[in-house]
Amino acid sequence: MKNIFGVLLLSMVQPILAQTKLEKAITSLEDNYEQEKVYVLTDKSQYAAGDKIWFKSFVFDGYNRSTLSTTLFVELYNSDKKLIAWKTVLLTNGEGSGDFQLKEDLPEQVYFVRAYTPYMTNFNEEFQIVKSFPVYNPNSTESLVVSKSSDWSAKTIPEGGNFINGVPTKFAVRLTSNASLPENWSGKIVDAQNPNVSITTFKSFDKNVASFTITPASGKKYQAIIQDNAGKSKTIDLPQVADSGLHLVVNSSKEGIKYTLKGVNLKQQLQNYKIVGTINNHLAYKATIKQLSNEASSLIPTKISNGANGVFQLAIFDDQDNLVAQRLCFIKPNDLKLEKAEIIGQSIKQTPRSFNSIDLSPESYFKNYTVLVSEDDGTQKPEEDNILSGLWLTGDFTTKIDNPAQYFSKTANSEALDALLISEKWNRFDWNSVLNGSVPTIKTKSQKFLSYKVKPVKNNALMINSSVILLLKSGKSEPIISPFQTDQSGYVYLNNLSNDEPLTVSLFANSKDDKESSAENLFVTAEPLVNPTPFTGNFPGTKYKLVKASGNKTLPPAIAKAINTQKNIKKTESNDIEIKEVELVGKKKDPKEELDQQLSTGMFSSMNSTIFDFVNEDQHAEGMANILDWLQGRAAGLTFQKNNSGVNVPYIRGQQAKLYLDEILTDPSMISTLPINNIAMVKILKGAGLIGDAVAIYTMKGNMKSKNKGKEAPKNNSAIIKGYDRPSEFLVEMIDENAKIENDTRETLYWNPNLFDSDYVPPRIKFFNNDSAKQYKVEIISFDESDNLLYQNEIFK
Known part of the structure; x- marks a missing residue:
């Protein structure tokens, strides 16, 4: 537009x-004044410690998906503004997805997700989205409860901003609070000289707003007396009457x-x-x-x-x-321009663990869908926000709005929306500043994908205006060798990288005869040109407060189900490992078994283990900075969190795992400096006897020959570029009866942030029921090539 x-x-x-x-x-x-805004969809509104948060982000330039940015930073904070984790998300047509794995020992409190593009940092931080959600932990010493009482403030705003003698004027009354607003409230308008006589009255449309009309007289002072359902009352002055x-x-x-x-x-x-x-x-x-x-x-x-x-x-x-x-x-408040998904077939059942499907038309103008399917037990409250309220309200207004999604629901009150907008001001720009010639300072320009500043060093000196050779290698792909010329500051720039797996950058310099390249006495670093920025503002207030936990801690029903689901996942993982071990019985020992017996003592022997053999198998670990980085995403239940030194620390099922080097307890910093070519075997142990959860690393012994022999460990002439964070895969599967799962309590039954029409013909939403769902909440979001919005949020039975 x-x-x-x-x-x-x-x-x-x-x-x-x-x-x-x-x-x-x-x-x-x-x-x-081109500006962006973000909406973040999460699979749930509350979580248990140990859960995974699935999210999909939409970045808009006005009311169209943004083409300005291809990078989004999504950050997870606790209530003390401590950054817990962050993701670098690749945006395609303004859309990107990811996930956060919550640790099992995460304290019970309210947590916050902040999302912004680098370009958005040029403008007011208040326009960056900050989304809050409670995380419950039955083992925490404190419990989250909903605050019963809250203080609120009010203001009255005349339509157009002026209050003129003898002219009937419509006013909006707006309540705000850092916590919860009263359920309902009302008020009256009085002459300050005669406060017992009501000139007019009003009732709240919702928790946010009300309106009234008054014809003022010159010289009069008017007041609004507002009272909530709890009996709290406040008196607010109306503006002075102008002549x-x-x-x-x-x-x-x-x-x-x-x-x-x-x-x-x-x-x-x-x-x-x-x-x-x-x-x-x-x-x-x-x-x-x-x-x-x-x-x-x-x-x-x-x-x-x-x-x-x-x-x-x-x-x-x-x-x-x-x-x-x-x-x-x-x-057009009463005529929302929204498309709905064209459903050409469906098979919806209420039978526990039954297969369900919803088929979308392959002839639709919409080709890429975001789909969320959840159990609906009939007790959930209407959603507080959605992509409509994010697109049309909360993305552009910094004042907290209670339940903004209500203004675009089937029962929406257009008069309430109008009163809300009378009470708001467009803060993306200020007319008086623009008239005076002020323009925003653009320090961070919009860039395509990720860019890095590479600093080559030879013999401890910068290589200024020098010819260098960079070798770029990602995973199993063939390396790319390119010549570069450093600038007058000694830097080389790598621009427009969209890798979502580690990229190794190796530096070489031409020898004196210009015929050969060398890596001797070279050192290289690669720094991103744009990094996440510290959050300097205040988190929005919430309706929750922390109290000391009682002896028998009561959890919300949805959280109790989430905790049971985590237990089921652990049982499933354990069962998978047992099945694999049983399958090996009676078979001839393979080289991996023999290596394990050669290196492991009895204390480190376990049926519940995962082994990576570096002697008999090529693990394609060349180019990785260290073994901990290589292990990312390679074993079920094993995750990593960076410590204050930037070193990956292993966690198994949310609990920090022990680290052993040749069965001697060690720390991550020691492992991070160990050359991968010196490693013979890595063993992941889950609940193994006296050892518990652990990562055991074994080095080469005697005449062992590695499959990687001849491949040198990374030298100082190499650096690793992490790139974008690749989203995890949401597995569409039934909890297997053989896993001895008595009660399947999954709330999120299907999550697909990128269901393409080419994935299936027709595009199919497929999921398995849990053991209790009788109906399903299905949310579908899509955009066509003209950025027309498809939005559907309904119950399927």
């Missing part, structure tokens, strides 16, 4: 022709946006007043009034937004280009 120009006015209103200060400000908006000014009234309907202007005691009436409408910082409508008159009105057609929904900002300027009134309204 860029550069849309609309003019539809009465005979007294003519288009603006002259280049004025206002015209220059509008041009500045178009050129300098002159501009009154603005706006009404939005299917036909368009009608505005009416009324001038009171203006010297030149409304002559040469300008009307400017913007959508997402872009001009959508402009006009000027040429005739002498105290009143003007017009209907702005919905074609200014191509019929799409969104927030429209109307600003009125006087003949000197001073801002005199402004108002936000929603385009």
Whole structure:
């Protein structure tokens, strides 16, 4: 919706022709105020320690998916603003996905996910999304409870911003709180000199807003007396009544946006007043009034937004280009332009552990879907936010809005939405600043993918304006060898990398005869040009508080199910290992078994172990910085968290695992410096007797010959570029009865952030029921090539 120009006015209103200060400000908006916003969908609204958080991110430029950024940082914080983990997410057409594995010993409290693109750091931090959710832990010494009492504040805002003598004026009443708002509230308007007599009354539309209309008299002081359902009362002053000014009234309907202007005691009436409408910082409508008159009105057609929904900002300027009134309204609030998925077949059953499927049309304009299927037991409250509220409200307004999704539900009250927008102000830019010529400082420009600054060093000195050779290798792919010239600072730049597995960068320099390359006395580092930025703001308040846990800790039913699901997963993993061990009985010992017997003592022998043989098998570990980095994602239940030194620390099922080197207890820093070519075997032990959960590393003995012999361990002339974090795979499977699972309690039954129409013909949503679900909540999101939104959130039975 860029550069849309609309003019539809009465005979007294003519288009603006002259280049004025206002015209220059509008041009500045178009050129300098491109901004992004993020919506993050998570598979659940609350978690148990040890759960995995699945997320899908959508990045928008206005109301279209953004093409500005290809990188998104998603960070996980605790309540003390300590960064727990972060992901670098690859964005494709403004969409990207990932996951966080919560540790089992995570303290019970509220946690926060922050998401932003590097380009968003040029603007106010408050526009970065910060999403909160509670995490429960039955072993924590503190418990989360919903705060029963909360303090709140209120304000009254006149439509258009002016309160003028003798002019009926609509007001919005807005309540805000750092915690919870009262369920309902009401109030009355009084003359401060006669507070016992009510001039008018109002009742809240919802927890956020109410509205009323009053005709003021000059010299009077008016007050709003507000009382909530708990009996708490507050008195708020209305603005002072003015004797002159501009009154603005706006009404939005299917036909368009009608505005009416009324001038009171203006010297030149409304002559040469300008009307400017913007959508997402872009001009959508402009006009000027040429005739002498105290009143003007017009209907702005919905074609200014191509019929799409969104927030429209109307600003009125006087003949000197001073801002005199402004108002936000929603385009077509009762006619949301949303597509629904075309379902051509479905098989939905209530039988425990039954297979279910939903088939989508392969002929649809929508080709890529985000799908979430969850159990719906009929007790869940309506969702508090969704992609609609993120796109049209919370992405652009920094004030906390309670349950913003309600404004776009089937039972939405358009009058409540209108009152909410009267109470808000468009803060993506300030008209007065733009009129004065101010523009935002863009320190971080939009970049394609990831870029790195490579610093070659030879004999402890920078290689300035020198020819070097870089060898780039990722996984099993063939290496790429390229010549580079360092700049006057001694750097080489690698731009536009989109790798999602480690990339080894090896440095070579030409020898004196320029015929051979050498790695002697070389050192290289690779630093990303853009890094995550520290969070300096405050997290939004929540409705929860921590109290000391009682003896018998009560958990929400959904959390008790989540904890049982974690136990089921562990049983399944254990069962898989036992089956593999049984299959080996009676078979001839293979070389891996013989190596294990040769290196392991009885204490480190276990049926519940995973072995990686570096003597008899090529593990393709060349190019990896150390064995801990190589182990990432290679064993079920084994995860890693970086410590303060940046070294990976192993965790098994959320608990920190012990590290052994040749069966001697050691620490990660010692292992991180061990050359991989010196390693004979790695053994992952889960619950092994006296050892417990452990990672055991064994070095070469005697005349052992590794499959990697001849492949040198990484030298100082190599550096590792991590790249983007690859999302984990959500497994669509039934809890096997052979795993002795008595009660399947999975809440998230299906998660697919990228269901392509080419994956199946037709595209198929397939999942297995748990043991209790009688109906399923299915959420589907998609965009076509024109960025028309498909959104469906309904119950399937």
